[in-house]
Amino acid sequence: MSRHPFQAQVRETIARKLDEHGIELYDLEFKRERNGRILRIFIDTPDGVDTDTCVLATHTVKDYVDNLPDLDYDYLEVSSPGIDRILKLDQDLDRYMGNRVMVKTSQPVESRRKIIGILTASHPESITIKEEGQLIVVPRELISIMRLHPDI
Incomplete structure (x- = not known):
């Protein structure tokens, strides 16, 4: 097996x-x-x-x-997965929509590999993060890790 x-x-x-x-x-x-x-x-x-x-x-x-x-x-x-839990599944993204997240990417997205902001949308091919008023679309295939990033 x-x-x-x-x-x-x-x-x-x-x-x-x-x-x-x-x-x-x-x-x-x-x-x-x-x-x-x-x-x-x-x-x-x-x-x-x-x-x-x-x-x-x-x-x-x-x-x-x-x-x-x-x-x-x-x-x-x-x-517990902790307050900075890793988000892997679509159900995780749905559950934590509107929360602050940190995304690390395998290649730069808008000149950076680390983006911190509010998760505003999730699509089959990408997610959208609002960082300092700017919407950043991150292709899912570039995401190395995504986790909650609460203000502590």
Whole structure:
């Protein structure tokens, strides 16, 4: 079985199990790092994420992932995606439309590779950010990373 369909199946099952407790699976990462293989699960709820929510999510998915013969990991991490969360999916863009974001691009857009402003539009081929009154259209294929960038 190819790795990507397996990951999609794991993602779907974890999302379904968490949803039974009112917890959204925000993202899932399989990473190999210096200290071992890590399965990272990022969760969210309408009221935010606290320690009790992380504990509940951990207990909800641990037996499932521990019993998958094709999933080999050393550490399971469950956390909130944070206030500067990465925006990857269309549903993320819809959810955070009108919020301040930071976008880094692989090539310059209007002479820069880093743009900070308000996310004002999302289209299949591009997003639009309002920065200091100017609308900047960023082609999606140039986006390296996009994350919330709240004023703190």
